[in-house]
Amino acid sequence: MLWQLPQLWLPQTPALYPQHHVRTGERWHPLRPAKPQGYVYQRFIPWLGQSISFRVASVEQDLNTMHKWMNDTRVAQFFQEEGDLDYQRAYLNGRLADPHMLPLIAEFDGIAFGYMEVYWAQENRLGPYYAADDYDRGWHVLVGEQAYSGGQFISAWLPSLMHYIFLDEPRTQRIVGEPAASHTRQVRNLERSGFAALKDFDFPHKRATLVMLMREKFFSNRLWHPSLKA
Numbered sequence: 001m002l003w004q005l006p007q008l009w010l011p012q013t014p015a016l017y018p019q020h021h022v023r024t025g026e027r028w029h030p031l032r033p034a035k036p037q038g039y040v041y042q043r044f045i046p047w048l049g050q051s052i053s054f055r056v057a058s059v060e061q062d063l064n065t066m067h068k069w070m071n072d073t074r075v076a077q078f079f080q081e082e083g084d085l086d087y088q089r090a091y092l093n094g095r096l097a098d099p100h101m102l103p104l105i106a107e108f109d110g111i112a113f114g115y116m117e118v119y120w121a122q123e124n125r126l127g128p129y130y131a132a133d134d135y136d137r138g139w140h141v142l143v144g145e146q147a148y149s150g151g152q153f154i155s156a157w158l159p160s161l162m163h164y165i166f167l168d169e170p171r172t173q174r175i176v177g178e179p180a181a182s183h184t185r186q187v188r189n190l191e192r193s194g195f196a197a198l199k200d201f202d203f204p205h206k207r208a209t210l211v212m213l214m215r216e217k218f219f220s221n222r223l224w225h226p227s228l229k230a
Helices: 059-070 073-079 085-097 151-168 184-192 215-220
Strands: 021-024 027-030 039-045 050-056 101-108 111-120 137-143 174-177 196-202 207-214
Touching (some): 059 073, 059 111, 101 151, 111 151, 151 174, 184 207
Antiparallel strands (some): 111 137
16 A cells, blocks of 8 residues: 555655546547656665656757667667657647656666656557556557666566556556567566466557556565565
C-alpha cells in the first residue's frame, strides 16, 4: 500500500480528474487532464546507487538530444523516426500537442539516457486490437545512450516507468505494450518483468505481440525491485 502513495515519488501529485466522456473520431473515451510540465517522477535505485527521474520532454531543451538519438542506427532500426532537426521538432511538437500522449525524458542522476512515450490505449492505434478499458495505458521507449542499455539499468527504468503510470492515475488497472512479435528476446524480458503475452496480431506496419501488466500483480508481487519478485 505504501508504494501506491503518489506523494512519495511524484513531485506533482495529481488530483483525481473527473470522468467525462468525449469522442475522438469514432472512439469514446474519458477527457484527459492537461499535461504536466517538468519532473513527474523521482526515485532512488539502491542497487545502482543512482536516482532515476522522468520529466516532460521540451523542444527547447531536448531537440538536439532527440535528433542524435533518433538518428542512431541502433535506435532507428526499431523506432523508425529518423530525420533532420525540422522533422524531430515536428515529431516532438506533435507528441506534446496530442492529448493522449505524454513524451518523457528519462535521467539517471540528471543525465538524460532515454525517451519514453506514455499513452492512453483507448485513443491509440492499439485500442481497436483488444478490449481497451478507459484508463489502460501503454508505452514506447528508446534508450538513446548505449552506456545505459545494460540489464542493471533496465531493472531500474522499466519498473519505475510502470510505477509512475500506476501512480499517475489510480484508475489505471492495466498497462499494455505492442513489441514486434519477432523480438522474442524483448517479449521474454517483459514476461520476466511481470507482463503476460496475450496474443500476436497484425498492425499495418508490423506483426506485434500484445503484452499486459496488471496493477494487482505489480504491487502484490513487489515488481519495483528485481530481488523482491514473488
